[in-house]
Structure formats: C-alpha cells, structure tokens
Amino acid sequence: MKRFPSFSLSSYGVGWSANRRIAIVAISLTVLLALAAGVAFFTGGGNGGGHSESGSPSAANSTGPGETAPKPGTQGTGLVPKPPQVAEPVAYAKAAAEMLWSYDTRNTTRDQQLAGMSAWLTKESTYADWTSVTAQVPDPTLWSRMADNDQHASATVTEGHFPSAFKAALAEDPSAITKAYIYVVTVNGKQQIAWKSGGQGAEDRAVTLAVQCRPSHDCTLAAIAPTVTQ
Incomplete structure (x- = not known):
C-alpha cells in the first residue's frame, strides 16, 4: 500500500515576520529574540522529534502566510478541542501542544482545523502571530490526500517547562x-499517527510556545516559537 506523508501540527519551521518579532521584542521578551537568533525565516524548527517508526516522511509546509484567522463559528471546528480555562502558563502550553499534535482528517476538514486552532489564539492582535500557527497545517491538496488515507494522530504530553533562557x-x-504577560514554554511529548489498513507510527515531539x-x-496562545529550546 502506498504510504501518504505524515505530519505534525507542530513539526515545521515557522517564518516570523520582522514586524512580529519586533513587536515581541518591544515588550521586553528578549528570550524570543535569542531564540530567533536574528533570523527572519526558519526551516526545520519547532520539532525535536526523531524519525517516524513508520518511515513516513513529514509533509512540507506550504500554507500561505496571507491566511487570516477564521471564526470558529463559521464552519465548526470538527474534533479540534476547545482551549482550557486555565491561568497557568505551563498547563496551558501542555494543552496547546497536545492540540497541535492531534488531528483527525476522517472527521475534520482543513478549514475546521484552522478554525479550531484560531480559538486558542490571543485576541490581542499586537501579540497574536497567526502565521506561526497556520505554518503548522498542510496545504489543502495534502490535507485531502491525508483524508483519503484516513490519517489521524493523537498525542501524549510528557512534560512542560520554562526554558532556562527565559527564566534567566x-x-x-x-x-x-x-x-x-507572555511566557515562553517548551513542551515535550509523543505523537501517535495512524492511517487505514493498519498503518501506524510514532514520533517524539517538542515545541516551544x-x-x-x-x-x-x-x-x-500568542505564537509558536521558531526553535525548540531547553
């Protein structure tokens, strides 16, 4: 059986705009500038995971940067979980990471996935980096191929913490x-991927939010950071 590409909703590099990085730096979150290392676009970041046990390659990011956050009520959100009502950064980041690493193309369209993810985003436009979120989602063609293959994934979060650079x-x-009041949190966990005819695999995941x-x-959620930090 032909294997279709697997993906993680947090396995791609994030291209932060210069204006967005400047805005974040302006609020004295110097650690984000350190994470970005002065680079405007990133590839291969946001994922500390290893090779999939299934051998399926990760999908290339091809989501357009011009997409705007959809309203969740417009088309529903499929199986994307709603954000938890918690006020503790690490707990929220762990829930957000589990959301990013989970999807089900059998019951959720790409538009619904984006709408569900937008509900997690801060409503303060100065700090909301929607581009860094949409960069995690495959383009419509690839999502359709995954749906044809009944591809879905679940996630287990093992831990979350403030990186040492942020604490310093x-x-x-x-x-x-x-x-x-923006906090930097690194989350580690594992993603389990499955598709029809018994195909399955697993990958370690890490993301900084x-x-x-x-x-x-x-x-x-304000943004998905460009790299994973310790």
Whole structure:
C-alpha cells in the first residue's frame, strides 16, 4: 500500500515576520529574540522529534502566510478541542501542544482545523502571530490526500517547562513580563499517527510556545516559537 506523508501540527519551521518579532521584542521578551537568533525565516524548527517508526516522511509546509484567522463559528471546528480555562502558563502550553499534535482528517476538514486552532489564539492582535500557527497545517491538496488515507494522530504530553533562557531573562528584569504577560514554554511529548489498513507510527515531539496569561484571565496562545529550546 502506498504510504501518504505524515505530519505534525507542530513539526515545521515557522517564518516570523520582522514586524512580529519586533513587536515581541518591544515588550521586553528578549528570550524570543535569542531564540530567533536574528533570523527572519526558519526551516526545520519547532520539532525535536526523531524519525517516524513508520518511515513516513513529514509533509512540507506550504500554507500561505496571507491566511487570516477564521471564526470558529463559521464552519465548526470538527474534533479540534476547545482551549482550557486555565491561568497557568505551563498547563496551558501542555494543552496547546497536545492540540497541535492531534488531528483527525476522517472527521475534520482543513478549514475546521484552522478554525479550531484560531480559538486558542490571543485576541490581542499586537501579540497574536497567526502565521506561526497556520505554518503548522498542510496545504489543502495534502490535507485531502491525508483524508483519503484516513490519517489521524493523537498525542501524549510528557512534560512542560520554562526554558532556562527565559527564566534567566525574567530573573534579570522581572518587570519585563508585565506589559504583555507572555511566557515562553517548551513542551515535550509523543505523537501517535495512524492511517487505514493498519498503518501506524510514532514520533517524539517538542515545541516551544509563547503563551499569554494576563492576571485574572485565562491563558491564550500568542505564537509558536521558531526553535525548540531547553
């Protein structure tokens, strides 16, 4: 049987625009600038996973950067989970990573996937990097091929933590967080992929997320960082 490409909704490099990086740096999250290392576009980041046991190659990212966040109510969200109502950055990041690593093309269209993911994004446009989210989703043609093959994935999160660079930056200037309340969290876990006729595989996953958690508000997702950090 011909194997179709597998993908993780967090396995691709993220092309952050210069304006978006400048906005994040402007709120004193210097750690994100360190993660970006002054590069405007990234390839191969956002995934610390190894080779799939199934041998299926990862799909190339071809989502257009011009896509805007759809409204979840427009077309439904399929099986994409709703964001949890939690105010702790690590807990929210772990839930977001599980969402990014899970999908089911048997019951969820690409448009529904994007609509479901948009519900996790901060409503503060200054800090919302929708491009970094859409960069995780295959183009319509590839999604259709995956759907033809009944491809779906689930995820298990093993741990989440603040990277040492973020903790060091926060310790050096604790007040820097108080403008946007954006936290950097690295999450590790495993993704299980399956398709029809018994095909299956598994990959280790890692992703670094920028999570906004303002006081007395539930957390939201601001961006998917360009690289995985320790």
